[in-house]
Amino acid sequence: MKLNNTKIKFLLLLRFFFFTNGGKFRKTYFFQIIGLYLGALIISLTFSIMGGMESQIFDKVESFNYKYIIKQSLDNDISDEFIDNRGKKSLVRCETKSYDFLINVITYDKLNDFVQDKIREDLLYENNLYNKSSIIIGKSLSAKYGISIGDTITLSDIANVNVVTGNYLSEIFIVANVFKFQFLNFDSENVFIMESHASFLKSENYNFYIDNLQKNKVLGHDSKFPDFGDALISSGSEYSLLISSIKFEKKLYILLGVLTIIISSIMIFNNTLIVLLEKKKQFKLLDSLGMSLNKMLLIMLFCNILMSLFLSGLGLLTTFFIEKLNIWFNVIDYLFIYSPFETIPMNLSINQSIMTLLLIIILTTISTILSINNMKYRLEEE
Amino acid sequence: MSIILKNIKKQYVNSTDRINVLDNISLSINSGDITTIIGHSGVGKSTLLGIMSGVLYPDTGTVSINDQLLSPSNSALIRKKIISVLFQKDNLLPEFNIKDNLLLPLIISDIDYSTAINRVDEILELLNMEKFKYRYPYQISRGEYQRISLLRCMSNNPKVIIADEPTANLDENNCEQLLNLIVKLNRDLGVTFIIATHDNRFIDISARAYKLFNGDLIINE
Numbered sequence: 001m002k003l004n005n006t007k008i009k010f011l012l013l014l015r016f017f018f019f020t021n022g023g024k025f026r027k028t029y030f031f032q033i034i035g036l037y038l039g040a041l042i043i044s045l046t047f048s049i050m051g052g053m054e055s056q057i058f059d060k061v062e063s064f065n066y067k068y069i070i071k072q073s074l075d076n077d078i079s080d081e082f083i084d085n086r087g088k089k090s091l092v093r094c095e096t097k098s099y100d101f102l103i104n105v106i107t108y109d110k111l112n113d114f115v116q117d118k119i120r121e122d123l124l125y126e127n128n129l130y131n132k133s134s135i136i137i138g139k140s141l142s143a144k145y146g147i148s149i150g151d152t153i154t155l156s157d158i159a160n161v162n163v164v165t166g167n168y169l170s171e172i173f174i175v176a177n178v179f180k181f182q183f184l185n186f187d188s189e190n191v192f193i194m195e196s197h198a199s200f201l202k203s204e205n206y207n208f209y210i211d212n213l214q215k216n217k218v219l220g221h222d223s224k225f226p227d228f229g230d231a232l233i234s235s236g237s238e239y240s241l242l243i244s245s246i247k248f249e250k251k252l253y254i255l256l257g258v259l260t261i262i263i264s265s266i267m268i269f270n271n272t273l274i275v276l277l278e279k280k281k282q283f284k285l286l287d288s289l290g291m292s293l294n295k296m297l298l299i300m301l302f303c304n305i306l307m308s309l310f311l312s313g314l315g316l317l318t319t320f321f322i323e324k325l326n327i328w329f330n331v332i333d334y335l336f337i338y339s340p341f342e343t344i345p346m347n348l349s350i351n352q353s354i355m356t357l358l359l360i361i362i363l364t365t366i367s368t369i370l371s372i373n374n375m376k377y378r379l380e381e382e
Numbered sequence: 383m384s385i386i387l388k389n390i391k392k393q394y395v396n397s398t399d400r401i402n403v404l405d406n407i408s409l410s411i412n413s414g415d416i417t418t419i420i421g422h423s424g425v426g427k428s429t430l431l432g433i434m435s436g437v438l439y440p441d442t443g444t445v446s447i448n449d450q451l452l453s454p455s456n457s458a459l460i461r462k463k464i465i466s467v468l469f470q471k472d473n474l475l476p477e478f479n480i481k482d483n484l485l486l487p488l489i490i491s492d493i494d495y496s497t498a499i500n501r502v503d504e505i506l507e508l509l510n511m512e513k514f515k516y517r518y519p520y521q522i523s524r525g526e527y528q529r530i531s532l533l534r535c536m537s538n539n540p541k542v543i544i545a546d547e548p549t550a551n552l553d554e555n556n557c558e559q560l561l562n563l564i565v566k567l568n569r570d571l572g573v574t575f576i577i578a579t580h581d582n583r584f585i586d587i588s589a590r591a592y593k594l595f596n597g598d599l600i601i602n603e
Contacts, residue, residue, distance in 0.1 A: 009489050012482065021476040022518045281472045288437060288469075289487045290462030 013299050016282070017275060028271050035264030036308055036364075040315025040356055043257035047352040048319050049332065050250035052345035054243060057183065061239050063118050064181055066209030069231050078208055084117075085110050085209040087195045093156040094191075099145045105155060108209075109195040111136075115177075117211075124178040125149055132197040134176035138187025142178050151175045155193075160202040169200035184239070261360055265367040268304060272371035276300070277378070297375075301368045308364035309357065316353050323348065385411040385434060385542065385576070390443035392429055403429050404440070405597030411590075413541070416568050416575040418584040420602060421594035427578035428546050430594065434576060435467050435544050436460055447542075462491045466540035470547035473531030474519040480506075480530055481515045484537050491538045505533045509563070525556025532563055542574040543567075549581050561587065 020026045066084060087107035094103045108114045111130050115123070124139065135155075137147060147153065156170040173193060181187045210232060276283075276297075283293055323346040326332045332344040392404040403426035411417050421427050432438035434445060436457025445452040447460060461467070466487070474483045481502055488498035506512045509529060514522055522530070528548060535543050545564075549557045565587050567573050577584055585591045591602040 004495055005489060005492060008495050012478070012486060012489060015482075016475065016477050019477045022520055023477060023479060282475050282477075284437075285469070285472060285475065286486075286490075287458075288435065288461060288467040289490050290458045290460075291490050292458050 010299075013296070014303055016279075017300055017303050026271075026275070028274070032264050032267040032271055033307070033311060035260055035267055036311040036360060037315050039257050039261035039264055040312035040360055041257075041318050042260055043254055043356045043359070044316050044319035044348055044353065045322065046250060046253035046257060047356070048323060048346040048348035049344060050246060050253060051349070051352065052347035054246045054250065055347065056345040057239070057246065058243060060122075060181060060183060061243075063122070064186065066118075066207075066211045067232050068207040068209045069228055070205050070233070071208055082210060083208050084211040085114055086206060087209070088198070088201065088203040088206050090157065090201045090203055091159065092201065093158045095154040095156070096145055096147055096151065101145070102158075103141070103155075104190045105198070105201065106190055106192050107195040107198040107201070108192065111192065111194045114192065119179055122179045122181055124180060127177045130176050130194070132194055133172065133174050134194065135173035136177045136179055136192040137175055138190060139178050139180040140182060140185070140188035141191070142175075144188055147175055149175050149178060155200075157201050160200075171197060171200050173197075184242070258359065261363055265363040268364055269367040269371045272300065272304065272368050273374055276371065276375040280379075297372045301365065301372065304364050304368040305361055308360045312357050312360040316348070316356065319348055322346070384413055384448060385409075385574075386446045387434065388444050388446075390430075390433060390440045390445070392426070392433065392438075392440050402597045404433070407443070407597075407599045409592070409599060411574065411576060413574055414568070414572045415589040416564065416577065416584075416587055418588040418591040418602075419576070419578045419594055419599070420580055420582065420585070420591060421578075422580060425594050426597065427594055430599075431467075431544050431546050431576065431578050435465050437467070462487075462538070464540060465542045465544060466535035466538070468531055468535050468543060468545040468548050470550045473534060474527065476519050479516050479518050480511075480522075483519070483530070484534050487534060487538045493538065501537060505537055509533060523556075525552055525559060528552060528556065528560055529563060532560065532567070536567060536571075536573070540573065542576065545575060545577045545579075547579055548577065549579065549584075557581070557583070 015023070018026060018029060069078070071078075085108045087109055089104060089106050091102055092105045094101055111134070112128075115130065115136070119136075123136075130136075135153065137153075142148060152172055152174055154170050154172050156168050158168055161168045179187060179192075210228065283296060286296060287293055322331065326344060326346055330343055332346065335344075387407060387409040390404050390407040390409075391402070394401045394403055407430070419427055419430060429438060433440050436445070436452045436454075439454065447464060450456070450460075452460060474480070475486065478486065484502040484505055485498055488501055489495070493501070502515075503512070506515055511526070511530065511533070514526065514530065519527060532543075532545075532548070535545075548564075549560055552560065561583060564575055564577075568575055577588075585602060592599050593602045
């Protein structure tokens with residue numbers, strides 16, 4: 001019974017604040033309603049799209065690259081138990097039946113481990129058997145030169161030409177699988193082969209790949225994992241500028257959303273103050289009925305917070321709905337025509353949602369309290 | 383329901399002067415009486431009523447209602463349960479229709495919603511005003527507005543109604559109707575009325591009439 005009465009009392013006061021003479025909805029509320037909704041939507045969509053992209057790119061870069069240490073030769077002082085893989089990277093000439101082009105060859109002494117641990121999810125074909133002649137090429141390269149699984153290609157080390165004869169060493173490889181990583185031309189410029197079949201490639205530097213996988217195994221055995229310090233080059237460091245630019249772009253969009261919310265908060269301040277000043281006579285009447293001014297102002301604050309909570313919740317729900325639409329119909333892909341993803345990754349986390357809600361509620365609370373104080377100050381002046 | 387005012391003083395200060403609006407006023411109002419306070423505009427009638435209803439506070443002196451001292455801590459509760467105030471104007475919320483306006487004091491007084499709805503219907507029936515139930519204040523005449531305002535005061539069964547210039551801005555006919563309604567409510571329900579007015583017709587229906595002049599309250603013979 002009590003709860004019912006409280007509910008009725010609250011609904012009546014809600015109508016009192018949001019309605020104007022004759023029981024009509026106060027139109028000025030539309031601007032702050034739209035502002036709060038759009039602000040929440042912009043921020044949550046930015047978090048969702050840019051965050052999704054950033055993490056997907058980061059994950060991809062991580063998965064296609066190990067952390068590594070550069071050494072002059074394959075014989076070194078690092079114990080095998082700390083190393084995931086080893087190999088080198090060279091620019092070579094690649095010949096097919098119809099084409100002749102340059103390409104980066106990345107070699108691994110444990111190609112099977114690299115495939116299983118790192119890029120299995122990104123392979124187009126299921127193939128567990130890789131031998132010395134196997135080569136894994138990118139999807140874009142495959143499409144560009146019409147190379148498919150089972151085709152033969154010849155790799156030649158053109159940097160190692162015999163100056164007398166003009167000859168250079170070559171090896172023949174058979175395409176064993178195709179990977180997809182349509183990002184900054186990675187899958188049209190890189191191929192993977194076994195180190196044991198890469199003796200034709202002369203290199204001054206060898207990479208020792210050290211990843212978390214081996215580290216976890218070693219730590220599991222209570223062994224002390226060495227600290228390689230600055231010698232350990234982080235994976236995908238060549239993409240750090242791109243990731244930084246995505247982060248910067250994300251910040252810009254979030255700033256736009258925050259600005260929208262700040263403008264809405266100014267509208268809340270103005271609108272609340274106008275409502276409070278317009279209803280001065282009604283406050284007098286309600287005071288005579290036993291409802292004190294402070295209690296009503298507290299309810300006004302509560303109403304504004306409730307409205308912000310509802311609208312920002314609606315903005316977040318819209319983002320979740322767009323995420324679903326993107327999964328079902330790829331709606332966001334129409335906005336990003338040259339996207340490196342098959343489906344634009346969207347990922348709004350709970351923390352980001354809470355952050356958006358908190359930001360809106362804090363700004364609404366501040367603007368309402370300021371307008372209430374302003375109104376009280378004016379009343380005291382009178 | 384007796385109301386006793388003891389040694390009430392109230393002073394307003396403006397940039398140049400100090401004005402003693404109420405100067406050591408004492409007054410006792412008996413339960414079930416109609417008490418009229420007459421005086422010119424600006425003489426302090428509204429201030430005196432404001433102090434009686436606990437909306438304003440005196441500089442010195444006390445107000446007690448049924449031996450209970452009126453203070454900032456209990457004034458809102460007393461206005462919810464015992465005292466109802468009728469102003470010269472702005473007695474109804476323009477945002478609400480008549481039904482909700484009558485419902486509001488009942489809901490504020492924590493009366494159960496279904497009981498409150500029945501009570502609103504009863505009150506409207508009392509004056510055959512059911513047809514106004516869903517109208518908004520701007521859709522009714524001044525006389526109807528003021529009569530419904532009086533009904534709004536009656537809705538949560540107060541023991542005392544304090545009315546500040548209730549017939550100001552009303553024509554003869556509406557004034558007469560409101561006067562008759564006050565008499566009816568006083569006679570049938572035993573409600574105590576304290577009315578501030580400069581309309582001398584209220585003196586005829588009052589058990590006691592006082593005149594407020596130069597801060598003093600004197601019995602009007």
